[in-house]
Amino acid sequence: xxxxxxxxxxxxxxxxxxxxxxxxxxxxxxxxxxxxxxxxxxxxxxxxxxxxxxxxxxxxxxxxxxxxxxxxxxxxxxxxxxxxxxxxxxxxxxxxxxxxxxxxxxxxxxxxxxxxxxxxxxxxxxxxxxxxxxxxxxxxxxxxxxxxxxxxxxxxxxxxxxxxxxxxxxxxxxxxxxxxxxxxxxxxxxxxxxxxxxxxxxxxxxxxxxxxxxxxxxxxxxxxxxxxxxxxxxxxxxxxxxxxxxxxxxxxxxxxxxxxxxxxxxxxxxxxxxxxxxxxxxxxxxxxxxxxxxxxxxxxxxxxxxxxxxxxxxxxxxxxxxxxxxxxxxxxxxxxxxxxxxxxxxxxxxxxxxxxxxxxxxxxxxxxxxxxxxxxxxxxxxxxxxxxxxxxxxxxxxxxxxxxxxxxxxxxxxxxxxxxxxxxxxxxxxxxxxxxxxxxxxxxxxxxxxxxxxxxxxxxxxxxxxxxxxxxxxxxxxxxxxxxxxxxxxxxxxxxxxx
Amino acid sequence: xxxxxxxxxxxxxxxxxxxxxxxxxxxxxxxxxxxxxxxxxxxxxxxxxxxxxxxxxxxxxxxxxxxxxxxxxxxxxxxxxxxxxxxxxxxxxxxxxxxxxxxxxxxxxxxxxxxxxxxxxxxxxxxxxxxxxxxxxxxxxxxxxxxxx
Numbered sequence: 269x270x271x272x273x274x275x276x277x278x279x280x281x282x283x284x285x286x287x288x289x290x291x292x293x294x295x296x297x298x299x300x301x302x303x304x305x306x307x308x309x310x311x312x313x314x315x316x317x318x319x320x321x322x323x324x325x326x327x328x329x330x331x332x333x334x335x336x337x338x339x340x341x342x343x344x345x346x347x348x349x350x351x352x353x354x355x356x357x358x359x360x361x362x363x364x365x366x367x368x369x370x371x372x373x374x375x376x377x378x379x380x381x382x383x384x385x386x387x388x389x390x391x392x393x394x395x396x397x398x399x400x401x402x403x404x405x406x407x408x409x410x411x412x413x414x415x416x417x418x419x420x421x422x423x424x425x426x427x428x429x430x431x432x433x434x435x436x437x438x439x440x441x442x443x444x445x446x447x448x449x450x451x452x453x454x455x456x457x458x459x460x461x462x463x464x465x466x467x468x469x470x471x472x473x474x475x476x477x478x479x480x481x482x483x484x485x486x487x488x489x490x491x492x493x494x495x496x497x498x499x500x501x502x503x504x505x506x507x508x509x510x511x512x513x514x515x516x517x518x519x520x521x522x523x524x525x526x527x528x529x530x531x532x533x534x535x536x537x538x539x540x541x542x543x544x545x546x547x548x549x550x551x552x553x554x555x556x557x558x559x560x561x562x563x564x565x566x567x568x569x570x571x572x573x574x575x576x577x578x579x580x581x582x583x584x585x586x587x588x589x590x591x592x593x594x595x596x597x598x599x600x601x602x603x604x605x606x607x608x609x610x611x612x613x614x615x616x617x618x619x620x621x622x623x624x625x626x627x628x629x630x631x632x633x634x635x636x637x638x639x640x641x642x643x644x645x646x647x648x649x650x651x652x653x654x655x656x657x658x659x660x661x662x663x664x665x666x667x668x669x670x671x672x673x674x675x676x677x678x679x680x681x682x683x684x685x686x687x688x689x690x691x692x693x694x695x696x697x698x699x700x701x702x703x704x705x706x707x708x709x710x711x712x713x714x715x716x717x718x719x720x721x722x723x724x725x726x727x728x729x730x731x732x733x734x735x736x737x738x739x740x741x742x743x744x745x746x747x748x749x750x751x752x753x754x755x756x757x758x759x760x761x762x763x764x765x766x767x
Numbered sequence: 768x769x770x771x772x773x774x775x776x777x778x779x780x781x782x783x784x785x786x787x788x789x790x791x792x793x794x795x796x797x798x799x800x801x802x803x804x805x806x807x808x809x810x811x812x813x814x815x816x817x818x819x820x821x822x823x824x825x826x827x828x829x830x831x832x833x834x835x836x837x838x839x840x841x842x843x844x845x846x847x848x849x850x851x852x853x854x855x856x857x858x859x860x861x862x863x864x865x866x867x868x869x870x871x872x873x874x875x876x877x878x879x880x881x882x883x884x885x886x887x888x889x890x891x892x893x894x895x896x897x898x899x900x901x902x903x904x905x906x907x908x909x910x911x912x913x914x915x916x
Contacts, residue, residue: 319907439784439822446791446815453808460808461794484849491845491879657883661876662895664849665869668856669899673909681857685850692846693783696838697776715811727804 275397278624282632287327287625294331295633298338299640302345303648305352307663309339310705311483313599314475315666317606318673325607326625332603333626334633336596337389337579341637344381344572345648348374357575360547364560364567371563375507380517380565381572382641383509388525388573389634392580395529396587396627400616403588407613412720413731415612417741419714422591424745425534427703434752437703444704447472448711455719467679474602474708476671476684478595481701483667484684485691487660507642517569520550524570528577533584534593542578543571580630587623589613591710595702598709775838778830784823791816848879864914865904869896 281287297316301307313332320328343355348365361381368377410418427437450461451471462468509517527549528542550570551560560567582593583600590611592598601611609619616623641648671684694701725731733739791812798809852875859868873892877883903909 435822435825436780439780439819439826442815442819442822443784443787446787446812446819449812449815456799456808458798458808460798460812461791463794484853488845488849488879491849492839492842655882657877657880658887658891660879661852661873661888661891664852664876665856665872665895665899668853668860668872669865669869669903669909672860672911673903673907676910678857678861681853681860685853685857688850688853689846693779696841697779698838699776699780718811719806722803722806725804727802729803 270401271397274401274620274624275628277620278397278626278628279632281326281621281625282330282629287330287629288632290323290327290331291334291629291633292636294334295338295341295637296640298335298340299342299345299637299648300651301335302339302342302355302358303651304342304654304659305346305350307659308355308482308486309336310596310599311479311486311663311667312339313596313603314478314483315670317475317599317603318670320603321606325604325609325619326622328603328607329600329622329626330629330633332600333583333630337576337630337633338637340576340579341382341385341641342648343575344385344568345378345641345645346652348377348381348568349649350652357543357579358572360543360571361568363547364562364564367561367563368565368568373563376509376513376565377568378645379507379509379642380513380569382638383514384517384521384524384569384573385576386634386638387521388528388577389580389637390631391525392529392532392577393627393631393634395577395581396584396630397624399533399584400588400623400627403584404613404616407589408617409737410613411735412717412724413735414738414741416714416717416721417732417738417745418589418591419710419717421741421745422585422593423703423706423710423714424748426592426594426706428748428752433699436699440699440701440703441707444707444709445711445714446707447477447704448708449715454712454716465679467677471712472683472708473674473680474599474705475674476680477687477708478599478705479667479671480684480687480689481691481694481704482595483663484688485695485701487663488688488692489695490656491660507645513565517565520546520566520570521573523549523553524573525577527570528574529581531574532578532581532593542574546570546574576634583626583630586611587626588616590615592706595705598706601709774830774833776830777826777833779838781823781826781828781830784819785827786823788816788820788823791819844881845879849876852876852879860911862915864912864916865900866896866913867915869899 282291297312298309301309301312313335316332320332339355340357343353343358344361344365347353347358347361348369351362351366353359353362365377365381368374423441427434427441448471450468452459452469459469524546527546531542531545547567547570550566551557554560554564554566582597585591585593586597586600590601590613592601604611609615667684668681671680672678674680691701721731732742795809795812798812799807800809800813801807852872855875856868856872859871870892873895874888877888900913904911904913
């Protein structure tokens with residue numbers, strides 16, 4: 269049983285004392301930022317990146333991964349108690365979760381959310397372990413030609429499946445690619461678009477860009493909206509759900525997990541899309557759909573399971589192919605590269621300790637989260653009482669220090685300031701910044717593989733269509749793009765995302 | 768939100784893209800393009816810039832003939848306060864040290880909202896500055912001076 273051996277090896281890495289500690293730190297930070305609305309996992313991971321230099325690669329990845337799935341747990345707490353999503357992935361949980369809280373069943377809702385998350389997390393860990401090996405075997409057959417096509421598929425699919433206008437997202441990907449080209453050209457040694465600034469010759473750091481666009485831009489936009497936060501101030505009675513509650517929630521939990529696992533693996537997947545789909549599915553399957561929106565327990569269990577499963581399985585493309593499914597995974601790729609590890613299909617063979625350690629740590633982390641979230645719920649609720657007027661200056665300060673810390677360069681702080689302005693501009697004109705980050709991180713790889721493929725094929729573009737694997741991948745890209753043009757699908761997509 | 772005759776969101780995004788693309792074409796005008804089999808450093812930037820130019824023109828054009836909601840008015844206070852906070856940090860961090868730069872950055876950021884109270888903000892800034900020094904310099908070993916040198 270190779271699978272079992274792999275998992276055991278992973279567990280032995282994950283259970284090392286220092287890795288347990290970093291896993292704990294990751295999930296605690298994740299829960300905290302999940303609970304607090306206005307701070308997402310993207311700026312948090314960007315902020316902590318510089319301080320993972322000194323850690324071993326497995327410890328660093330285990331901690332950063334913990335932040336991501338920890339945030340999914342924390343987000344539901346805020347959704348249920350305050351009716352404000354702590355994370356975008358818990359928007360749906362607000363609907364029925366908060367309704368349950370108003371009916372005095374806050375404890376049950378919180379418990380169901382945590383149990384569903386734990387169940388989904390466990391299943392998703394197994395899904396990752398099972399799928400990783402065959403996918404990485406396939407990927408080993410790839411040359412520059414296939415890899416280029418795969419990168420294109422990753423980018424296009426991420427755009428098609430994410431929120432917002434497809435055309436605008438495509439433009440954002442291109443913008444990210446362009447930013448990724450800044451710096452000294454690897455093959456000719458010529459400086460490109462550096463405008464004579466020495467700090468630019470190594471290319472743009474993505475951390476200041478991520479923090480400016482996602483962290484600070486968001487803060488400025490948040491401050492324009494009038495603040496309204498009321499915690500449901502009832503005491504949380506009985507955290508243990510009744511047998512009837514569990515029986516009602518269980519099928520939804522299973523369906524949510526399956527849906528989340530599938531949607532998470534797709535490029536562009538992650539934690540945002542699955543809960544919406546799951547909620548829609550539960551509503552459709554329910555015998556009495558009118559209960560939804562009035563505190564239906566399935567409306568909490570399904571989406572919560574789905575977002576957690578999606579968050580975790582979105583690691584699969586990253587760990588096996590080196591392709592990020594969403595902006596956060598792009599940051600993880602950055603973290604790997606900072607550790608001197610080249611992400612790609614070979615990562616599984618060359619770094620088994622790292623890959624399986626991270627996979628196994630997810631299950632360990634989910635167990636920790638169950639303990640952290642249920643008995644200690646009071647602690648997180650009290651954190652919600654920190655007013656935003658104290659929170660945001662602290663975030664701004666930590667962003668400044670963190671950005672400075674990547675390369676001890678003030679240039680990065682100025683860059684972050686510029687990106688904050690641009691990020692605010694993007695929010696104002698209703699454009700999603702996430703595709704830009706994907707383009708930025710994947711840009712250099714895309715160019716390198718494109719050039720190498722052209723070199724192999726002597727400048728013949730048809731090579732991408734003549735190689736079978738590459739042709740299939742590009743066919744999928746074409747289908748995705750054509751599907752986006754068809755009005756019927758466009759309409760359903762709009763509805764699915766708006767629901 | 769006000770209704771306007773043009774789709775301001777589309778128009779602004781389009782103009783932004785056109786500007787970026789034009790800037791790129793100017794900045795890379797001296798780079799060798801090469802050809803597909805042997806690309807020079809200027810090949811990819813130009814390809815991407817031309818594509819961006821296309822998108823930019825498309826959005827600008829669409830912005831003109833499509834009626835949509837305009838954008839919410841810009842509030843200068845949060846925008847300027849946050850940008851100033853980051854700017855002050857960048858100006859002072861290496862010269863005056865982390866302790867003073869942190870206090871200045873937090874106080875400026877706090878000005879972004881009218882909710883702030885002077886005494887509370889001051890005290891909070893000092894506490895945060897202390898925490899930042901302890902965490903980043905003492906614990907994580909960030910090489911940045913604490914006090915003016």
